């Protein structure tokens with residue numbers, strides 16, 4: 001099969017079923033699956049292969065059942081970005097508006113952060129719940145954000161961790177099947193996909209991101225899930241923080257009615273899409289942020305998973321300033337460079353199973369569009385291990401473009417909407 005894909009042949013349905021099952025059982029070794037993943041990344045798969053691969057991953061495990069939940073279920077999934085903490089305010093917000101949000105989330109992948117890594121920076125919070133616990137939190141709070149149980153798409157769990165460390169993440173067939181196998185097995189009745197594009201996304205080219213979005217919407221619809229996708233900007237990091245505890249802090253600011261405007265805008269936009277798609281007739285999301293009802297759900301949901309929503313968040317032991325070297329207008333900030341720097345500071349992992357640092361990451365003090373003076377503080381870097389600073393600073397070289405009187409060069413927040 002490795003040779004077939006290397007030589008640009010199609011994989012048959014039985015071959016796909018076999019390799020996914022054999023890899024899950026440990027019969028196919030990691031190095032063989034890594035080679036196959038790389039061949040798929042380089043040579044692609046057609047829609048029959050992608051659909052079969054997705055089904056084989058769903059069939060590698062169990063399917064969740066939320067039929068005892070009376071509210072309509074609504075979920076969103078992001079393909080991953082830098083500073084993309086939207087799930088944190090969004091899940092309680094949609095719950096406050098009348099939805100049930102079973103948000104089974106992942107860990108950081110490559111330079112992008114993971115929702116579970118972020119939430120684990122809250123003292124006491126547990127990502128791993130039994131199916132009964134998940135159902136109870138969802139029933140009691142209206143939203144649950146947790147790790148998919150070991151039984152849900154186990155093939156993807158192994159493959160996702162392998163791709164993370166073998167430079168095989170950025171492949172449309174592998175991303176689409178990874179996300180949709182989990183979302184279909186998770187059993188949500190409606191799903192809004194936030195497909196990121198720009199330098200900080202796995203699909204930096206908007207046209208490729210559009211293809212990924214259409215591929216996933218088709219997989220969802222064919223499986224009977226009401227699915228919609230937005231292709232959104234990830235050329236610049238979202239908000240003003242990148243890193244686990246830093247992003248939780250910013251999410252809580254949004255739930256408290258504050259926070260950076262881009263995070264608020266995208267949270268409200270996705271909330272409205274989810275509400276409309278799921279047919280939820282409750283509160284308007286903007287009022288649920290203003291009147292504190294989304295914050296109430298957040299606190300309840302965090303406490304239900306052992307977390308203390310009032311506890312101080314971890315802070316990294318060391319920090320370093322990153323200053324502007326010239327004056328002018330900031331016209332660009334490369335999300336990928338910022339993401340890689342945060343990763344190198346310890347916010348992400350470079351080996352399977354490695355621990356991430358809760359406090360590591362980057363605070364942004366300016367964003368594109370602002371006038372900057374030479375010597376001005378642009379970013380603060382945080383880590384527990386100061387020996388990480390030099391490589392993080394290397395990654396930040398050229399991350400910010402400052403010119404005299406230049407126009408801001410950014411993608412629009414919403415690049416495309418696919419229904």
Ligand code: URA
Pocket residue numbers: 078079080106109160169174175176178179
């Ligand atoms: N998120 C996933 O769940 N899988 C991918 O492959 C990429 C992002």
